[in-house]
Amino acid sequence: MAAKRPTNNRMNGIAKGFVFWALIAVVGLIIWATLQGPTLQDKPLSDIVSRANSGQIKKIEQQGSTLLITPEGQTNPTEKAIVPPYTNVKDLGLDISKVQYVGKEPTDNSVLLNFATIGFATLLIAGIFFFMFRQAQGQSNQALGFGKSKARLYGNDKKKVVFTDVAGNGEAKQDLTEVVDFLKHPKKFQEVGAKIPKGVLLVGPPGTGKTMLARAVAGEAGVPFFSISGSEFVEMFVGVGASRVRDLFAKAKKNAPCIIFIDEIDAVGRRRGSGMGGGHDEREQTLNQILVEMDGFEQDTNVIVLAATNRMDVLDPALLRPGRFDRRVSIGLPERKDREAILKVHLKDKPVEESVDIDSLAAKTAGSSGADLANITNEAAIIAARHNRKTITNEDFTNAFEKIAIGPERKTKVMNDKEKELTAYHEAGHAIVGHILPDSDPVHKVTIIPRGGTGGVTWFLPPEDRSYTSIIEFKDVLARALGGRVAEKVKYGDDRITTGAGSDLRKATEIARDMIIEQGMGKELRDQVFHEDNGGMMFDRMVHDRPYSEDTAKVIDTEVARLITEAAHRAEAVIKANPKKLDELAQALIKKETIDGDGVIEILKGAELPEAAKLY
Numbered sequence: 001m002a003a004k005r006p007t008n009n010r011m012n013g014i015a016k017g018f019v020f021w022a023l024i025a026v027v028g029l030i031i032w033a034t035l036q037g038p039t040l041q042d043k044p045l046s047d048i049v050s051r052a053n054s055g056q057i058k059k060i061e062q063q064g065s066t067l068l069i070t071p072e073g074q075t076n077p078t079e080k081a082i083v084p085p086y087t088n089v090k091d092l093g094l095d096i097s098k099v100q101y102v103g104k105e106p107t108d109n110s111v112l113l114n115f116a117t118i119g120f121a122t123l124l125i126a127g128i129f130f131f132m133f134r135q136a137q138g139q140s141n142q143a144l145g146f147g148k149s150k151a152r153l154y155g156n157d158k159k160k161v162v163f164t165d166v167a168g169n170g171e172a173k174q175d176l177t178e179v180v181d182f183l184k185h186p187k188k189f190q191e192v193g194a195k196i197p198k199g200v201l202l203v204g205p206p207g208t209g210k211t212m213l214a215r216a217v218a219g220e221a222g223v224p225f226f227s228i229s230g231s232e233f234v235e236m237f238v239g240v241g242a243s244r245v246r247d248l249f250a251k252a253k254k255n256a257p258c259i260i261f262i263d264e265i266d267a268v269g270r271r272r273g274s275g276m277g278g279g280h281d282e283r284e285q286t287l288n289q290i291l292v293e294m295d296g297f298e299q300d301t302n303v304i305v306l307a308a309t310n311r312m313d314v315l316d317p318a319l320l321r322p323g324r325f326d327r328r329v330s331i332g333l334p335e336r337k338d339r340e341a342i343l344k345v346h347l348k349d350k351p352v353e354e355s356v357d358i359d360s361l362a363a364k365t366a367g368s369s370g371a372d373l374a375n376i377t378n379e380a381a382i383i384a385a386r387h388n389r390k391t392i393t394n395e396d397f398t399n400a401f402e403k404i405a406i407g408p409e410r411k412t413k414v415m416n417d418k419e420k421e422l423t424a425y426h427e428a429g430h431a432i433v434g435h436i437l438p439d440s441d442p443v444h445k446v447t448i449i450p451r452g453g454t455g456g457v458t459w460f461l462p463p464e465d466r467s468y469t470s471i472i473e474f475k476d477v478l479a480r481a482l483g484g485r486v487a488e489k490v491k492y493g494d495d496r497i498t499t500g501a502g503s504d505l506r507k508a509t510e511i512a513r514d515m516i517i518e519q520g521m522g523k524e525l526r527d528q529v530f531h532e533d534n535g536g537m538m539f540d541r542m543v544h545d546r547p548y549s550e551d552t553a554k555v556i557d558t559e560v561a562r563l564i565t566e567a568a569h570r571a572e573a574v575i576k577a578n579p580k581k582l583d584e585l586a587q588a589l590i591k592k593e594t595i596d597g598d599g600v601i602e603i604l605k606g607a608e609l610p611e612a613a614k615l616y
């Protein structure tokens with residue numbers, strides 16, 4: 001059996017080819033037959049009518065909206081004219097007594113036509129089934145043939161993506177225009193002895209449009225696009241990935257000029273040889289094969305390999321060497337005006353109420369990726385539809401944004417009055433600390449309706465996009481994060497604090513560690529970075545490569561503890577300085593459940609910043 005398989009496959013191939021061409025031939029014949037028939041001269045209707053009335057026409061046959069005209073002295077029709085639909089020729093002023101008029105039922109023709117169409121469609125469907133059946137068979141025959149790459153080919157058939165479909169990302173598009181140029185006019189570059197780059201790496205956070213941009217390059221250049229995801233390379237058996245790579249590149253070379261797109265290349269392209277055992281040989285072989293193939297390109301092979309990753313730091317340096325992915329295009333999270341553009345792209349065919357303010361939605365969504373924004377518009381449309389509305393309102397957008405940013409409201413979850421009060425004080429604590437501290441973002445909204453995994457939410461939004469954060473800003477963020485726990489403590493006493501602050505504390509610790517380890521913002525460890533390699537698996541355990549001594553580790557711990565303690569003290573100072581305001585805000589929350597930014601400002605008017613909470 002095994003020995004026969006290749007012949008079988010080839011037979012299949014031939015059969016497939018035959019069926020395909022036979023189908024084409026049949027279709028061609030049918031079209032040809034319909035287009036044929038005697039060629040008749042087109043005449044204006046008025047001409048026919050006047051000639052008929054003066055006796056120059058022998059016979060008029062009507063077939064649907066076509067009149068076939070046989071002039072006097074002829075035996076067969078030589079001319080034709082078109083009547084407007086639903087018109088009777090008698091209404092056109094034609095004197096029926098002067099000619100031989102044969103009004104064929106117009107349906108005659110269409111019945112015939114229908115038969116032809118039905119027959120044709122049946123044939124086509126049968127053909128397609130036959131085709132699919134063959135292919136399925138082919139696949140089962142190749143059950144062990146997974147060395148073949150699964151690369152999908154996006155040719156000119158599928159809906160083309162072009163640069164204008166990708167909103168924003170101006171710089172990336174500019175960089176990639178060059179790649180389009182290489183694919184379109186390779187000669188121009190070869191003539192002056194310029195080497196065309198082989199590999200271009202798209203680097204950026206998830207959902208920023210890397211895949212879209214890669215497809216747009218193919219669309220702009222009008223070349224085929226082979227796409228495969230790094231994770232698809234990795235299968236159980238050693239050698240499979242490598243043979244897939246070989247197959248993929250072979251296919252691509254046959255279709256040059258074209259683009260190979262390796263999505264999520266970090267899945268195969270991680271740094272090699274970190275001494276991790278088991279299962280990694282496969283990845284390494286796959287990666288090696290990619291390198292070999294890229295090196296093997298002739299100078300005139302017009303194949304450009306695009307790859308995308310959001311983790312450039314983990315890539316094997318060999319991939320980044322000249323001659324491989326030596327060009328990098330970085331794609332960032334969209335800025336405000338780009339967010340607006342992306343929102344507009346995704347709202348193009350959605351009915352949006354006129355009052356909707358896309359600009360302010362764009363302002364609120366700092367930190368969202370293109371994919372997040374696409375998601376928001378879709379969610380807003382769903383919300384509108386669920387309320388049986390025909391247009392999307394401002395409120396739908398706000399709800400969609402909040403749902404995506406912090407999870408859906410869970411109104412069904414019932415809290416008893418005690419828990420409700422506790423949540424209200426906890427959230428009021430966050431809000432009051434954030435509101436009073438000078439370098440915190442303003443409060444956008446406070447709610448004690450459970451959302452996602454939390455009991456309530458206090459939400460701060462930056463008034464504008466920012467790229468950098470200073471130590472004092474971080475410190476205010478830490479203090480307001482601890483505000484919830486501190487409010488519980490102030491209101492109920494030291495030992496009555498709850499697990500409600502769990503995620504606040506985790507987040508605060510994360511920020512503090514990041515400040516010390518990655519940002520050089522410690523007091524003792526200022527301007528030093530202790531970046532930990534993300535490590536790898538060894539014996540089923542994550543191993544971290546710590547580039548610092550045990551002593552430094554201790555100092556880091558002290559620094560983190562110092563930041564957290566300071567934040568807790570500042571939060572406590574603010575809350576204790578404004579006991580009335582805390583009560584007022586908490587009671588308002590119990591009553592209304594949700595208060596927006598302006599409401600919070602109104603209630604907290606007159607609250608004060610105590611000396612102990614000041615940093616400077």
Ligand code: ADP
Pocket residue numbers: 165166167168169204205206207208209210211212213308342345369370371372374
């Ligand atoms: P990535 O590959 O970077 O993770 P994708 O290219 O797959 O991101 O983008 C995911 C989706 O997000 C796209 O299908 C598109 O709907 C939306 N999107 C992302 N960036 C943009 C953009 N700049 N313009 C329009 N839509 C975008």
Ligand code: MG
Pocket residue numbers: 207210211263308
């Ligand atoms: Mg992608």
Ligand code: ZN
Pocket residue numbers: 426430484485500501504
């Ligand atoms: Zn909290």
